[in-house]
Amino acid sequence: MDFHDIPYAATSPYCRCKLQTCGGLTINPDCPDHGNKKNPAMERHTAGNERCQQLTKENTR
Template identity: 45%
Template sequence: MTTFADEMPEPWVRALADHIEAGGWGLADAHESAIAVHLGDTARGALGAADTDRYLVIGWSAAGADWGLAASRGHVPHPQLLPGDTPVQLAAAVGRLMRTGRAEPREIRHAVPYGAPGEACTCERITACRGLIPDADCPEHGDRRNPAMTWHWEALCPPGA
């Protein structure tokens, strides 16, 4: 169990940063009081980030690790709790955030169409891997016994998608 403080030891921060980078995410900064992760277009879409948000910032306090979106690396207006105690758990939560917009694990089986969905598609889009949950009334994907898609669980979404 990690005891969190306003500043964490450099080896712990480095371990967390290494695990985040191993997941395919680019770091802007990593130091004792925070880690800033670059937001790409896919992650920005999954998180519903504003056009001005450039970073996912991870910080910590006695309450634990938290995260938020920010235009700069120094100020997070609305931090939220990041689940996990260890660098491995926290990095996994960061990966889920960047892929799905949620830090908590949720196993949803979803489909990835072989072709890009058209404007008529009404399926719910849940992941940054282009995954969707087919809607029975969708003119493109509904009411089909075998739609032209591959299926996988959310936990198996490609890293860095």
């Protein structure tokens, strides 16, 4: 199962995570902003579920 994580804070230009159409990220463990060592606060949702679809609609307006 794939997850998307939406950070509550802005990302830096050094972010290595993959941006999704919902505005969430697929986390890269080595990312200096979101990787395993940082563990920032994020909203997590399952890729393609109702919340992901809602965020995608909001993100494409």
